[in-house]
Amino acid sequence: MATTRIGLDRLPATARAAVEQHTDPLLTVVETAEGFNSEIAARVTSTTGTWHIKGLRTDHPRAWTQRREAAIAPFLTGLGPALHWRVETAGWDLLGFEALDGHHADYSPGSPDLPEVAALLRRLGETPCPGIELRRAEQRLERYAVHPDDLHFFAGRNLLHTDLNNTNVLVNDHAPQGHRARLVDWAWATRGAPWLDAGYWVIWLIASGHTPTSAEHQAAEIPAWHTAPAEGITAFAAANRNVWDEISTADPDPWTLRLATATAAWQEHRKVV
Structure with missing residues (x-):
């Protein structure tokens, strides 16, 4: 809300x-x-x-x-x-x-912003997680996992942003290439598995017009994505479908319904991977 x-x-x-x-x-x-x-x-x-x-x-x-x-x-x-x-x-x-300069990232297929967002997530993946109080990914997804055993896929020690809404990514075209994108709104910073932010990006990419296959291809530009077991990605997609089903039911808005549709498409795709 x-x-x-x-x-x-x-x-x-x-x-x-x-x-x-x-x-x-x-x-x-x-x-x-x-x-x-x-x-x-x-x-x-x-x-x-x-x-x-x-x-x-x-x-x-x-x-x-x-x-x-x-x-x-x-x-x-x-x-x-x-x-x-x-x-x-x-x-x-x-x-x-x-006050950061730049435009909100364009996640649509073929956008020149996509490599910059991937570079940003690679930098984030190399950033040590500080020893401050942070929520844990497995706790945040506990109510939404299809099977309790799935939660271990989400646990880890990496710093995560977890809200890859394109409006939270500002791209400054005048900055050096590979360092043009920055993330704002860190209220939902979390500690968890290193590949989860790439997974959250997949959801927003699908919501922005990518097929699930294309979105996962973009996620593969982040090295941490390759550490994720296939069954962990499938469990993450299923959990996030439950998250967005709940959100869109409580607050049926065009953007929440778009995310619910995206997560449903991803989960269906993962069933046949």
Whole structure:
């Protein structure tokens, strides 16, 4: 369920003042439409710089997402936006991130962004998982696995993003090739098997027009994908079909139904692999 978005101008005056201690008086505020976790999401500028601000009330049911993003940010050099400051005051938790330039990744077949996303996932696969509190993949999928024994396929020690929605991937065409893509929104960072993010990408690729075969071909560009046992991939596809069936039933929206259709197609494909 999406969090209700409010404008930065509705912050308490003391919270706004605390932000401007880091930014100086704001000159422009552009509210961001994408994303589901934050009440505040805006790109702001002042005479001293540009930031992307994310915020939630400290008593919000999803306040943990702010804490998770603040904790993981120092470990994401070259993968995600740098966290420049954090303000906790007047009942609000506000994060000031580096404002990334670029466009949302295009996952459609033949897109020039696909090699950049694959390079990004390869870099992520080489990044050590920090010793901070993270959810575990086998816990997150526990209710959705077709067989309890399937859960061991998902367990591991790798750092995972797990939300490969194309709007969470920004591609800067002016950056060096192979380093153009960055991942935002790390609230669902997880510890698990090294191939799972490639698997999550497969789902979004199918939802973007790929056949399951084509999507798995793209995933094969990530070395970790080749560590996955075939039965583990099949179990992952089945579990995610259950995830998206539940989400799309509770919140029948065009995009949730699209993901439910994609995961169903992948599971059916895995039955004949």
